[in-house]
Amino acid sequence: MADAPALAAIGDSEFDRDTAVVPRPGEPGVYDCALSGGWTIIAAVNGGYLLALVGRALRDALPHGDPLTITAHYLTPSQAGPAVVRTEAVRTGRSMSTGQASLYQFDAEGREVERMRVVAAYGELDALPGEVRTTARPPRMPAYEQCLSSADGPEGGPVSGSQDFLDRIDLRLDPATCGWAVGAPSGRGEMRGWFGLADGRPHDALSLLLAVDALPPTAFDLGLKGWTPTLELTVHVRRRPAPGRLRVAITTRNLAGGLLEEDAEVWDCEDRLVAQSRQLARAPRG
């Protein structure tokens, strides 16, 4: 392979630049940042991107480096532009610490408006014992080369709007979960795909927070169209992912009361379950 482009590195990539947080001098635990417009999908900044950014502020504020379990409540829609993260160290232990954070943007008068609230437990993934006992199996899906990118689809998706997010990621969907793009959803409520960052940045705990919320909503596979806003998203990061592309499998089993859950599993190329997530979202009305 000649002239393969140099891959971005953890700490020096689009994702890292766009999730940068700057400690505010004299205000411990407060971080200024700018939400990038590059992670916008349809009309909203992607929720996984926001979670990764807040997760990065918490990583700086807490004595431990990796989110083991992190929950976000999405309160008001975020927009590209300046923002501030206010963190609180709730409890600091030897092997684990608990923190809370809020992401704010500003109204026309410059007052802070809360966008999301996050509570998380941090630890050190590399310090966890190595034993694994699992009945979970990686999703069965075709090789990356047999999967479909957004460029393979017809013009225009089920929802119109910004597709900037898709330029930042390297997403190939299992054709079995792509029928919705041509008007033939499977009805099973599944979405599967290979996931990477477009610039080749390897994965870490923070990019896993992006991975769990990067695929099209399972509601599309149920034949629904329109926006599926996340109310709450919880991610368990179970292992540091090995270098290489991730496989993400998302399932919705129960749509009821206008709400649905989305359960995601993320697998690395060594067939290890590296993250599990569940979100509660509003079902589209379509």
Next chain:
Amino acid sequence: MADAPALAAIGDSEFDRDTAVVPRPGEPGVYDCALSGGWTIIAAVNGGYLLALVGRALRDALPHGDPLTITAHYLTPSQAGPAVVRTEAVRTGRSMSTGQASLYQFDAEGREVERMRVVAAYGELDALPGEVRTTARPPRMPAYEQCLSSADGPEGGPVSGSQDFLDRIDLRLDPATCGWAVGAPSGRGEMRGWFGLADGRPHDALSLLLAVDALPPTAFDLGLKGWTPTLELTVHVRRRPAPGRLRVAITTRNLAGGLLEEDAEVWDCEDRLVAQSRQLARAPRG
């Protein structure tokens, strides 16, 4: 059936009395309460009981009555005795509101020590649209009469300590998930059972918070012994349960890095999925 004992009612039952919270005069959002020793299992106050109590304070503090999604981080071990819940209304919307709460007890000097931190979105279950589209199926398990109570087991469980909690609940386990009690765990990481309150109180959203954390840990079915402390528990309440006993099915798929997830589903007697939960817990060392 002659002389059936009168059943307790929602609002007038052991569970309601033991989760009572009293607004502190002059301090809006602050609630005094007493953690009952009656919900202690082994050496700890049951985590679902604590969540129900904090959930009740949030119900009082917020304009909506039912937790739709609620997350708790367990910080330090709770003990029977006085406690205080401090709530914050994070965001109040028309159909939904978001709140936060912390449960505190007191050290020897009377200083508040935080036991748990909770974030939740509340709504009105009865106001949600009625449409249901689901692929989830109730657990296959024997009838209540064919399931086993703790009185059917041998003396002493895999962990010794208080069994007071078991007197408050009406729990019958599927024999297929009881092998651990006689030294023959299935190894599948499953736990299933019928769940009610001992005094017959019907279920509501708050008692569902108890139901998801009331069965023995799935770690027992994996052949592990010892304490499985919950780090984080998230519950989605999806419907108001119909009167009658609940079925609870819990599964652990992945034990890794000394941590395991427990996924619970709660079904009512009309075969409706009324709650889903996931917790991250420390695996026992045994």
